[in-house]
Amino acid sequence: MKSRRFVAVGILFAGFALGLVVLTATLAPAxxxxxxxxxxxxxxxxxxxxxxxxxxxxxxxxxxxxxxxxxxxxxxxxxxxxxxxxxxxxxx
Structure with missing residues (x-):
């Protein structure tokens, strides 16, 4: 049970990090x-x-x-x- 939570939190964190990188690259000035x-x-x-x-x-x-x-x-x-x-x- 704990391993499933750990995997879910890891996937959620990876998705958040990827979204943050894409957002930063999009909004950053040239x-x-x-x-x-x-x-x-x-x-x-x-x-x-x-x-x-x-x-x-x-x-x-x-x-x-x-x-x-x-x-x-x-x-x-x-x-x-x-x-x-x-x-x-x-x-x-």
């Missing part, structure tokens, strides 16, 4: 990362060499087949204490 672009990096034919982006300094690059209305790159605040480099570029 790991902070950093992207370092090295030599000769081109995006859409434009040079983006030796630039670093992370959670505080990000980039949004929009590529157009035709000429964009606001051509070029501008640094803007993102409202969360960081900056975003917004680029509207024509493909080459």
């Amino acid at each position: 790991a902070a990362g950093e992207v370092r672009l090295g030599k000769n990096v081109r995006i859409g034919g434009h040079d983006f060499s030796n630039q670093t982006y992370d959670s505080k300094h990000r980039a949004r690059i929009y590529l157009y087949n035709g000429k964009p209305r606001k051509e070029g790159c501008v640094w803007r605040k993102d409202g969360h204490g960081g900056h975003v480099k917004v680029c509207h570029l024509q493909r080459r």
